[in-house]
Amino acid sequence: MARSDGELILVAGGAGFIGSHLTLRLLSEGHQVLCLDNLQTARSSNLRLLEGRPGFRFVEGDIVNPLPTAVTEQAHRITRIYNLACAASPPQYQADPEHTMLTNVVGTHHLLRLAEQARARFLLTSTSEVYGDPEVHPQREDYRGSTSCTGPRACYDEGKRAAEALTFDYARMNRAEVRVARIFNTYGPNMHPDDGRVVSNLICQALSDRPITIYGDGSQTRSFCYVSDLVDGLIRLMESDIDGTEPVNLGNPLELTVGDLADRIVAMTGTRNALVHRPLPQDDPRRRRPDITRARDLLGWSPRVSLDEGLAKTCAWFAEELAVEREAVAAE
C-alpha cells in the first residue's frame, strides 16, 4: 500500500545485497525511498537496478559519520528507518574491524537519534551471529548466545549485540519505536560473487573452473533463507503492531550441512570441478538453525521459497553475471 507523497522511507545500506531487494520491493509498493549507502560492499550493478526508478533517491554517506544534510533535511518526511548498513561476510567485516564496530554502534546511534527526531519507526537488522557458536539448538530469541568478545569475529558479533542493546534502550526510554530482526543466512541474486559467503562461493566456483572449497569437513550446518522471503519478513516486522522490545528471528528453519549444500550445487550446475577442503576459520559456528515460532505467531511469517527453487534462481543469476563479466574481460 503506497503512502502519501510526502512520506519517505530511509534504507541505510540500501545498495547492498538485502538492502537492494528491500528497496526494490518498497519502490514497487509505491513508496518513496531514500537510500543511504557508503558503497563499501554494495555492487554498482545493484545501484544501477535502483537508479532512475520513480520514488528512488540515493545519498552516498557513511553512518559512522554525522548523517548527511541530504538525509537530515528530510527528517520531517521520514516515517520508517531500516538499518541494513554493515558488511556482513567475515572477510569483508574483518578487513577493517574498527569500522565494523563503529558502523554497528555509532552508526546505529546516529540513526536512532534521527528516528527520535523524526518520530520514525526504526528497524535494526541484527544477526544470528549474536548467538555465536550456539550450545542450544535451534536458536530461540531468549537464548543468550555464545560469542567470543576477544576473537576476530567480535567486531561484528559484539558490535551487533551492542547495537541491539542501544536499540532496546531507546525503546525502554520511549525515545523511538523500534523493531529488531535477527537475520540468519540469506542468499539470492545481487550477492557479491567475492563476498566470501558459502552460497556465493560455491556457486561461483561451480560455474567457473575453480575447485569447490569446503571449510572443515563440511559437517557444520546452516539454514539458508531466500532473499525474497527475508525481505517479506522485514517488512512485516516493521509494519506489525507488536511490542518491539523483543528481537525476532528471521530465517529458514531448514537446516543442512555445508557438504550437503555443496552436493546440491554440484548436481544443479553439473560441475566436474574438484572438491578441496580448507581449515575451518576461528570461531566458525558449528550449527545454526532459527526457531521462528515468534515470527510465525506474531507476524504470520514463514519462508515460502524452497531451497531447490532458490538455488536454481541464484545459479541462473550468477551464470548471467559471470557471463557479463567474461564478456567485459574479453572486450578489454
Place this chain on the structure above:
Amino acid sequence: MARSDGELILVAGGAGFIGSHLTLRLLSEGHQVLCLDNLQTARSSNLRLLEGRPGFRFVEGDIVNPLPTAVTEQAHRITRIYNLACAASPPQYQADPEHTMLTNVVGTHHLLRLAEQARARFLLTSTSEVYGDPEVHPQREDYRGSTSCTGPRACYDEGKRAAEALTFDYARMNRAEVRVARIFNTYGPNMHPDDGRVVSNLICQALSDRPITIYGDGSQTRSFCYVSDLVDGLIRLMESDIDGTEPVNLGNPLELTVGDLADRIVAMTGTRNALVHRPLPQDDPRRRRPDITRARDLLGWSPRVSLDEGLAKTCAWFAEELAVEREAVAAE
C-alpha cells in the same frame, strides 16, 4: 620506580572510586598523572584528595566527546593510558544507558586512537559483567559468558564486551599495545555511599538508622576484592611484558553469599537495624567468582587483604565520612 620528568600517565576516570586509588598510588611512586574525568560519579572529596599533590593534573572532560586539547597536546609525553571511565553500579549506569554504551565504545575508541598516536600502552578496565549470569564456575577468561543483549544491564555488559573487542582489534592490527583487566567486585574507602553497590549499601545502612536491605534471599554469591589489591593488580598488568591479546581476571576468589556478607557487617558494626528483603533486580547474577590462575601465573598477583581486614577499614572510613556529612547537615 619513578619515570623521567617528561613522562605522563593518563588515567581516564581518575577521580572515581578505583581511579582515585590508582592515581594516588601512581603519584606516590613518583609518576606524573593526568586525570581525565567527567565527574559523573566521582566524589568531590576524591578529587580533593588528589589536587595539589606533586605531579597531579586534572582535566574535566567526557571521553564520549573528542578528547580535550589539554590532553591531546600532551600526547607526546603520554606513555600509559588507563581507561577506568564508566559508571559501574547498575542504578548509575542505567540512569543514562545511551551514555553508558557510548562511554564504553566511543570513549574507549577515542583513548585507543590516542594510544596509537602517542605509542602509549593502553589498559582497559573491563568487568566480570562480561560473564553475565555465569553457567560456569569459577569464571575463567576463556568462558564466553551469558549476558543478555536485550535487558537493562546490556548498556554496561555489552558495552564492555564491545570495548574489549575494539581493544583486542587494535592489538591484532598492531595499532597499540594493550592490556585488558576483567575486574570483579571491588570495595574500600572512596566508594560513593549512594552508589547502590552491595558493600557500600550494607555498611551505610548499618552505620545509620536505615534497615539493612537484602535483595532476593541473599543466597547469590559475590567475591570482594579490597581496592589496594586491585590497584596492585592493575599496575602489574600494565607493566608486565605479557602478550596483551588475552584478558586477565582481577578479583578475590573468596566467594561468599550476600547474606553472609550482611552478617559480617552486622557483627562488625554492632547494628541492631532490621533486615528487609527486596526483590532481585532483573538479570542479577546468581554466582560470581574469578579464576585468577592467569593473574597468578603471569603477574605473580593474588589478593593479600583479608575480607575482615578490608571490611574493617571500609567501615571505619564510612563511619568518618558519615560523621562529616552529619556535621555538615547540622551546621546548615
